[in-house]
Amino acid sequence: MNKRNILILISIFIIAAISIAMLNSQNRQSIEEDRSLKIKFSHQFHIEQGVDCADCHTDAATSKLSSDKLFGNHASCQTCHEEQVNNDCKFCHVKPEFYEAFENPERELIFSHEKHLTMPDVICTSCHKNLDKVDIASSKNLPDMATCNTCHDNAKATNLCETCHTNFDSLLPNDHRAGNFKKDHKNLVRVGMMDISCATCHDDVFCQQCHDGASLAKNSQKGLMINPAPRLTRRNSPKMLTVQMAHDLNYRFTHGIDAKAKSTDCYTCHQRETFCSECHQAGGNITQGSFKPKWHSEIGFTTFGVGSGGGKHAELGRRDIETCAACHDANGTDATCVKCHFDNDGIRGTNPKTHQTGYMKDERGLWHDTNGATCYVCHTSPNANKDGLKAGGFCNYCHI
Amino acid sequence: MKKTLILFFCFIVLTGSLYGQIINGRFTTSFYTFEKYGSPKFSESHLLAYQTAQLDITKNNISVSTLLQGSKKFPDVGNFSAVRMYNLFFKWRNIADIADLTLGRHSVFAGVGNGLIDGGTVKFKFFDKAISLSAYAGANVKENLETHVTTNRKDNYMVGGQLVATLFSDLRFGLSYYNRHREKISYKTRRADSLGLPVYRIIELDSPAEQFTSADVNYFHKSLGRIYGRFDYDLNFEKNSRIQFGGRANLTSTISLTGDYIYRVPRISYNSIFHVFNYSNTTEIEGGLEYAYQPTLRLFGKFANIKYSGDNSQRYTIGMNAEFGSFVYSGNTGYSGELNAVSAQLFYPLFDRVLIPTIAFSRASYKLYKQSDRMESFTGIIGATVKTSQSFSFDTQIQWLNNKIYRNDFRLLFKFNYLFSHQLNIL
Numbered sequence: 001m002n003k004r005n006i007l008i009l010i011s012i013f014i015i016a017a018i019s020i021a022m023l024n025s026q027n028r029q030s031i032e033e034d035r036s037l038k039i040k041f042s043h044q045f046h047i048e049q050g051v052d053c054a055d056c057h058t059d060a061a062t063s064k065l066s067s068d069k070l071f072g073n074h075a076s077c078q079t080c081h082e083e084q085v086n087n088d089c090k091f092c093h094v095k096p097e098f099y100e101a102f103e104n105p106e107r108e109l110i111f112s113h114e115k116h117l118t119m120p121d122v123i124c125t126s127c128h129k130n131l132d133k134v135d136i137a138s139s140k141n142l143p144d145m146a147t148c149n150t151c152h153d154n155a156k157a158t159n160l161c162e163t164c165h166t167n168f169d170s171l172l173p174n175d176h177r178a179g180n181f182k183k184d185h186k187n188l189v190r191v192g193m194m195d196i197s198c199a200t201c202h203d204d205v206f207c208q209q210c211h212d213g214a215s216l217a218k219n220s221q222k223g224l225m226i227n228p229a230p231r232l233t234r235r236n237s238p239k240m241l242t243v244q245m246a247h248d249l250n251y252r253f254t255h256g257i258d259a260k261a262k263s264t265d266c267y268t269c270h271q272r273e274t275f276c277s278e279c280h281q282a283g284g285n286i287t288q289g290s291f292k293p294k295w296h297s298e299i300g301f302t303t304f305g306v307g308s309g310g311g312k313h314a315e316l317g318r319r320d321i322e323t324c325a326a327c328h329d330a331n332g333t334d335a336t337c338v339k340c341h342f343d344n345d346g347i348r349g350t351n352p353k354t355h356q357t358g359y360m361k362d363e364r365g366l367w368h369d370t371n372g373a374t375c376y377v378c379h380t381s382p383n384a385n386k387d388g389l390k391a392g393g394f395c396n397y398c399h400i
Numbered sequence: 401m402k403k404t405l406i407l408f409f410c411f412i413v414l415t416g417s418l419y420g421q422i423i424n425g426r427f428t429t430s431f432y433t434f435e436k437y438g439s440p441k442f443s444e445s446h447l448l449a450y451q452t453a454q455l456d457i458t459k460n461n462i463s464v465s466t467l468l469q470g471s472k473k474f475p476d477v478g479n480f481s482a483v484r485m486y487n488l489f490f491k492w493r494n495i496a497d498i499a500d501l502t503l504g505r506h507s508v509f510a511g512v513g514n515g516l517i518d519g520g521t522v523k524f525k526f527f528d529k530a531i532s533l534s535a536y537a538g539a540n541v542k543e544n545l546e547t548h549v550t551t552n553r554k555d556n557y558m559v560g561g562q563l564v565a566t567l568f569s570d571l572r573f574g575l576s577y578y579n580r581h582r583e584k585i586s587y588k589t590r591r592a593d594s595l596g597l598p599v600y601r602i603i604e605l606d607s608p609a610e611q612f613t614s615a616d617v618n619y620f621h622k623s624l625g626r627i628y629g630r631f632d633y634d635l636n637f638e639k640n641s642r643i644q645f646g647g648r649a650n651l652t653s654t655i656s657l658t659g660d661y662i663y664r665v666p667r668i669s670y671n672s673i674f675h676v677f678n679y680s681n682t683t684e685i686e687g688g689l690e691y692a693y694q695p696t697l698r699l700f701g702k703f704a705n706i707k708y709s710g711d712n713s714q715r716y717t718i719g720m721n722a723e724f725g726s727f728v729y730s731g732n733t734g735y736s737g738e739l740n741a742v743s744a745q746l747f748y749p750l751f752d753r754v755l756i757p758t759i760a761f762s763r764a765s766y767k768l769y770k771q772s773d774r775m776e777s778f779t780g781i782i783g784a785t786v787k788t789s790q791s792f793s794f795d796t797q798i799q800w801l802n803n804k805i806y807r808n809d810f811r812l813l814f815k816f817n818y819l820f821s822h823q824l825n826i827l
Contacts, residue, residue, distance in 0.1 A: 155459065166753050188618065254739060274543050354677060356678045
């Protein structure tokens, strides 16, 4: 079997497995049972009569798991309704000839009634709100996250997700599953949604887990092959390692396509002055012989002389200069460009054309104020600096 | 400075501990083995070890947070071992019910400005948080996240701010400003003098700078969709830097259209050699269609055209996201290079989520540019997460790479997590 067929088989397997897993998850998300079809009961009435929650839910005070079945039962009902329970099934059961116990819903939470009920100021209705207004209790009477967060605010009680939740994937909002959420989420953050909705689940440093190129393993050791870069610092996420990787392992080889296709804003996470050049500059972690594009060596890639147009490299530079800078702007140190684009005599028209006509003609520019202007990297005549002779050399470009 | 930092750390941890009521922590120990080639024919195995420690101490509105990571390489050659300080900050929320204050090493995400600073951020919230105004200032953090605080703050800083206003429900407007300077290293190099003879010169450049202002607007409607617009203006070059608008339109409850238009000027720092050359802008138009077959299963397809000076690129993606996995095919043609890639991952919880096995692969066939050879790359991953209790979990993964460089490279990743949370009740 050739490699192509193996890949097709793997793909089919994964798609089939995802489909099966998805169907299973659909089955798990069963429709909530309508308990009023099984039993006649009113929480509102019982509460109005002064019945305490613990009179019926007798096991709640000692329950340690959210999966514990805490419904009232014959024994608890009998404390008040002994005669009816013993003699008249219809008193409670809608269909006494065919009765069955309530389904115990699947709970994906770590929760101890015992622990919470021993806390001061916590009573049943602190969490189970509006029970005094309904007959049959439903999931609507379960506490929502906002209720939990009144105490679990990381000041009174921890708000780490793992404290309560066992299934993180079920918590994922639907908009996070949208095809381009990874690309789109920045739009939400940029206009301050972080405070409003993101902070419900994500803490102050969550963003830093991806938006920080330095969290990738780095190595200054020079060598033929760069180190792998697994993400190891993800903090509050219990997800799988593959999910944690911002880029897959192949990305090291194909990232140039994304960079040129503007698929990602690389500089949101990676520092432009250093990140690319760490590998790509001469003496970086990859060999220039292996990684230097072949077209750099082709005839016509660079043409010399005034009026030559510069050749292919000038055309590519105009097209996407960020790609040039990725390799050739090694933190600004001796950029490759200045090996040709220098001007030692300061006379207009005698050096390789670098600027477009009228370049910064009406702008004061940095060169008037400081000798640290980048202009003086190429313009090297004695007068080409802030303290040089006025209207001489470099200054003649504008001040003729 | 190191002494100052240690004193600062001791102070905030001590004060945090004394008055803290909640302490949350996470320790993660990781190992990663891989094969590294020193030459095309000679390789040796390496082991990277990481220890991460995260700590949050909180009492009412005051908290102290830190995340540190130590790393070591075996055999211990080169300059790999390091301690990274991701953050270490003191935060006081709701001061006088209107302000939050953050001091120390922390991340900033405020409109056009983002990054990690050693400094402070203050955020004011007015009119029931309908309007917020934040300002930040601090020294840049070195990219290796070393514990040293930058000393040359004059040439190495980031300042900015953001105003966000909720004009009415779900319509938010942001205005931000960002100014960053980063120190350049002086260097000695050879240049030609006026006679064309080589001379050595020391090049000392002022720090390159970025200074932008930006406006954003985002409108979200629960059923209709979302619109987003952004405009960046480069204050140093005095010209538009980026214009973007797009959004999502929910045609039905299950079908959505997405679109994006981006005009961008290459983002080159002021005083960088590259800004002196002639360069052009790029324009990108992307459209997409999404279908939510079920809430947890979404299919999507996108197509984009990127226009450069004298050339074009196309980008396309189709895929699916499900509750327990994803499958994506993506491709590129044109100036940016040629790519055909598939990637898939699947995980499924077993035994009440005690064991979560993972399988993933990605394959790419690509040409980085027109004249280059076509290359193939394959990565396979198999692993599992084991969560033995609320506090302990293990992750392990075997990775296999096969491409022009890594012919047959197996790697092993192992991670151990310990999480704790305690109510101190000291006060």
